[in-house]
Amino acid sequence: MPDAALGIDYGTSSTVAVLRHPGGRVRPLLFDSSPLLPSAVFRNDSGRLLVGRDAEHAARLDPARYEPHPKRRVDDLEVLLGDHALPVSELVAAALTRIREEALRTLGEPPATVTMTCPATWGSARRQVLLDAAAAAGLPVPALVAEPVAAATYFAAVLGHAVRPGQCVIVYDLGAGTFDVSVVQRTEDGFRDLACRGLDDVGGLDLDALVVAHARTLVEPKGDGTWQRLAAPQSAADLRHATMLWTDARHLREALSRESSASMFIPVADTEVLFTRQQFEAVAEPVLRRTVDLALATLKEARVRPESVAGWFLVGGGTRTPLIATMLHRATGVAPTVLEEPQLVVAEGALHLATTAAVPTEAPEPAAAPPVTATPFAQPFAIPPASATPPADATPPIVATPPAPVAKPAPVAKPVVAAKPIVAAKPIVAATPAPQPKPATAAGVGTSFGELFALVGAGFAAVLLLLPVLNGETVGWWWIGGGGLALGTAWRAWRLRRPGPRAVDWAAIVAAALGAVALVVFTILDMPGI
Known part of the structure; x- marks a missing residue:
């Protein structure tokens, strides 16, 4: 047990x-x-x-x-x-x-x-x-x-x-x-x-800020200073109201995951605000788009094929x-x-x-990876960082930062690394990239196709090259067409055993095909009565 x-x-x-x-x-x-x-x-x-x-x-x-x-x-x-x-x-x-x-x-x-x-x-x-x-x-x-x-x-x-x-x-x-x-x-x-x-x-708190921004667009135009008390609380009562505002914003966001609309009460302003899911998704989409784009970029960075997911x-x-x-x-x-x-x-x-597994509890600091550069997103509200202090004559920001008793420094950006997880009593080290496939030089256009092409082409070329000799003729275009076919066939035969670039593969196929076409055309033209 x-x-x-x-x-x-x-x-x-x-x-x-x-x-x-x-x-x-x-x-x-x-x-x-x-x-x-x-x-x-x-x-x-x-x-x-x-x-x-x-x-x-x-x-x-x-x-x-x-x-x-x-x-x-x-x-x-x-x-x-x-x-x-x-x-x-x-x-x-x-x-x-x-x-x-x-x-x-x-x-x-x-x-x-x-x-x-x-x-x-x-x-x-x-x-x-x-x-x-x-x-x-x-x-x-x-x-x-x-x-x-x-x-x-x-x-x-x-x-x-x-x-x-x-x-x-x-x-x-x-x-x-x-x-x-x-x-x-x-x-x-x-x-x-x-x-x-x-x-x-980007997190749940930043989505809550979108709800608060919506509330502000309805309260601020009254111009009675109500929102300023919530955005920059000075008294204990205003701090309590600001805390309630952000708590209720989170509850409204969570309710919109189940309902098509929800309401929240704005303290101090004595106002109820309605927010529909459609309105919320319209302002949240640019924020969430950044997460989806980063997820796709990370998958590409890991070089994982779709069938391996x-x-x-x-x-x-x-x-x-x-x-x-x-x-x-x-x-x-x-x-x-x-x-x-x-x-x-x-x-x-x-x-x-x-x-x-027994997992070790300490590990060396993982190696840092290049930082993530996020493209700023467009939205109808400006959300300032928590540490921003607007000038005295500036228009108050659209979204209030969460209330805090003292000024807090902005959180240090989390280093973006590819760290190896702690499993099976192994030391924690930076993740070793998975072995990646080499550039496509060892594989040709197709081995089975190459085998068939080489055998049929070689036999056809041999027959065509021998015909003029057996007839005692040395027609130049026979040698040109047959030579192109022979060279292309020889390269494909070589590729059955050795690596080579794809570009040469296709060039050989084209040369052989043109040579074959030339031989057929010249043969027809050389027939009596044509």
Whole structure:
């Protein structure tokens, strides 16, 4: 009977934990009756860190002590909550502590093994944040698994899709903070990344910004300064209202994945805003087009043939937007696989990996690949970066950035690398490109065609060349036509055993064909009476 094991996917917006009981039963842990634990953290008056929905509710009392997305701050040394600066690992540890407590309550004992996921492009410094947080939370030393590898494992092991060695799964991961696409290849002992690229400025939060932009177009024209209070809150009350605005924008976006229209209430303005799915898709299409284009470019970069793709797999909460599957289907001709709860995929996939291999927990920093240069997209609203500060006399920006108690630096761009996932106790190194086919010099126009052409052509040429000699004639055009046919045939015969360029192949075929035609034409013209 296997020991209890725990798989954790620490996300930007939500964290998921899946538990395998000693009897083999696999179930997600529930937090307030939901498998999704918000990653948000709030520091209360006593210095205790609240996580999940407790943190979201407490944030309305004092937003300055609230951090909604600790994973986005992974490159910061400390995060200011109120008047206290805390290490990022401590914020992550708060969520992991809540998971450990729930696992202990469910099992009655600590899990024997823990597997955590991280982006494939994370290096050793970022991975160490997760390891430090797990140690602070009292968990066993976790095995770290690349997120796309865990997703591909779920695709094969849980959903039952046949993925033969050499075939690939394209993992399209749209989370709250970032977008990543990976080409994951099946090997004899697991999966590995062939190519992985991403966009740091596209995620569920950026889609929420489109909803907020729509709300602003209806509220701002009133010119009473209402929107300015939401865009640049100065008081605690305005901070609460801004937090409510962005929370309700996320709920509206999620509702549009199920309904044709939805409404949200705008605090301070005391206004209700209606947003249809058609309106949302019109403004979201340019943003999502960038993800589809990057996915196709990554597939091309990995040099994977269409017949080697076992499937497209959509993971991450943002992929519940129906437009994504529609755009991918149109671009590839393949219907992607998307689940009702795509947020649970990575954690359970990591749990399945933990049952088959011991994964090392540390690895050298992966080698950096050339950065992704994204083409700016056109849209009816201008969405400024979070760190932008408009001049005093400038028109207020169209979209408000998410509220924060202090100015936060823009997140450091995630390095775009092709990292080899951590599987089967192998060191983590940059992915070795799959062997590529050599230029087409060893293969001709076709071996079977070449054999037939060589045999028939050689016999025909021999007969035609012998006829004038046997008749005692030495007609020049016989030698010209026969020579062209013989040379072309000789080259094709040579190509049956040796490599050569395709251009010469076709030239030989043309020369032989012209020679044959010339012999036939001259023979007819030489007949008596013509």
